[in-house]
Amino acid sequence: MNQVKKHLKHIDYPLFSTILILATLGLVMVYSASFVYAGMDPNIDNSSHYFERQRIWLLLGFIVFIIASLFSYRRLGYFIKFMVIASIVLLILVLIPGIGVERNFAQRWLSVGPFLVQPSELAKVAFIIYFAKVYTNKQDKLDQFGQGVLPPLIVLGGVFALILLQPDLGTAASIIMACGMILLFAGIRFHHLVFLGTIAIGSMFALIVSAEYRMDRLTSFTNPFADPSGEGYQLIHSLIAIASGNVTGVGLANSVQKSGFLPEAHTDFIMSVIAEELGMLGVILVIGLYVFFMFRGILIAKRSPDQFGRLLAYGxxxxxxxxxxxxxxxxxxxxxxxxxxxxxxxxxxxxxxxTFLLLGILMNIAIKGHINRRVDYA
Structure with missing residues (x-):
């Protein structure tokens, strides 16, 4: 109990406040963006369906956040082999017909009772911890590409391929970029970083041109009006929503585009609804909160008491x-x-x-850093 009180005393309140504001805004906007859609769905008898489920997920998320913030991040290194193996196994299982759940032509989920679990999300956590731990242990070999830099990248390449088969290029790319930032801050040689960046960009381009649906998305985003009822449909209505909001927006819950025009208004395109209802002021608020979070995360990384915590916070x-x-x-x-x-x-x-699990780990690093500084000053 004393240990818990000690941790609570050193909470990073700017970080916690940012998380709380973003989560609260998200809950409000999920309701606003989904109540019309839920009301039109014959399988849903409650227009607050998505709001109520999001509220439950948020409650569970904050519980996960609290537990993770109290659990020492240094112990995560002991579980890293299990986490990497488990994430790979789950990514393989999700691709097996009859086991993986397919939605919108993508097979990305596993059914666990009444819930759907996305293994690629678990891979985010596993590989941020894995890269932070491995490159902390390899500090004396980072100038050697073959022995120091390459081995974890081979494992990451295999996971990238598994996620790509779902297909989910966006999540795969975000994991690659986060791990790339860990490499950067770990201190690998600049020419190694340039070489890896070139390979990554070239591979992304090759993957895009190798699949017709990815090429369609590439061409549709450059000129969505060329196919307004097909590949360009979502982006066109997203742009209409953003343009309609002007500076102050049309008012909370008054979006037109969410009423059957903009698909996935409460998930992928919730920012379009924010722009329409809250205007550019709402957009600036959201972007400002993310920018503040980024700088706070960088500060936490710099203040980390050890290299593992530093790389983990950056990741x-x-x-x-x-x-x-x-x-x-x-x-x-x-x-x-x-x-x-x-x-x-x-x-x-x-x-x-x-996301809450990752933020809880980040909070734990912030707490350890704060406690460490207090001890140094004493």
């Missing part, structure tokens, strides 16, 4: 920021639509829980 921070950037770029037409949700704001179960 968590940029995993969440990368996901937010991909979502915001997709809904505004700056990049192809990927199906990635907006962290803490979009409707979702496993994605929300994993």
């Amino acid at each position: 968590i921070t940029f995993q969440i920021i990368t996901q937010a950037m991909i979502n915001l770029a997709a809904v505004s037409g700056l990049m192809p639509i990927t199906g990635i949700t907006l962290p803490l704001i979009s409707y979702g179960g496993s994605s929300l829980l994993i």
Whole structure:
């Protein structure tokens, strides 16, 4: 009990406040974006269906956050082999017909009772911890590409391929980018980083041009009006929603585009509804909160008492920021639509829980750093 009180005394309140504001805004906007859609669904008898489920997920998420913030991040290294193996096994299981659950032409989920679990979300956690731990242990070998840098990348490449088979290029890309940031802050040689970045960008381009549906998404985002009723449909209505909001928005719950025009309004395109209902002021608020979170995460990383915590904090921070950037770029037409949700704001179960788990670990690093500084000053 004394240990818990000690931890609570050193909570990073700016980080916690940012999380609380984003989660609360998300809950409000999930209701606003979904009540019309839920009311039109003959299989749902309650217009608050998605709001009520999101409220439950948020409660569970905060419980996960509290537990993770109290659990020493240093102990995570002991479980890393199990976590990596488990994530790989689950990613294989999700691809097996009859076991994996398919929705919207993608097989990304496993059914666990009444819930759907997305193994790629678990892989985010596993590989951020894995990369942080491995490159902490390999500090003296980071100038050797073959022995120090390459081995974890081979494992990551296999996981990338498994996620791509679902197919889920957006999530795979976000994991690659977060792990890439860990490599950067671990201190690998610059020419190694340039080489890996070139390989990653080239591979992404090759993957896009190798699949017709990815090429369709690429061409549709550059000119969505060329196919307004097909590949360009979602982006067109997203842009209409954003343009309709102007500066102050049309008012909370007054969005027109969510009323059967904009698909996935409460998940992938919730930012479009925010822009329509709350205007550019709402957009600036959301982006400002993510920017503040990024700088707070970087500060926590710098203040970490050890290298493992530092790399882990950087990985968590940029995993969440990368996901937010991909979502915001997709809904505004700056990049192809990927199906990635907006962290803490979009409707979702496993994605929300994993985000809170990562944030709880980040909070624990912040607490340890604060306690460590107090001891140093004493």
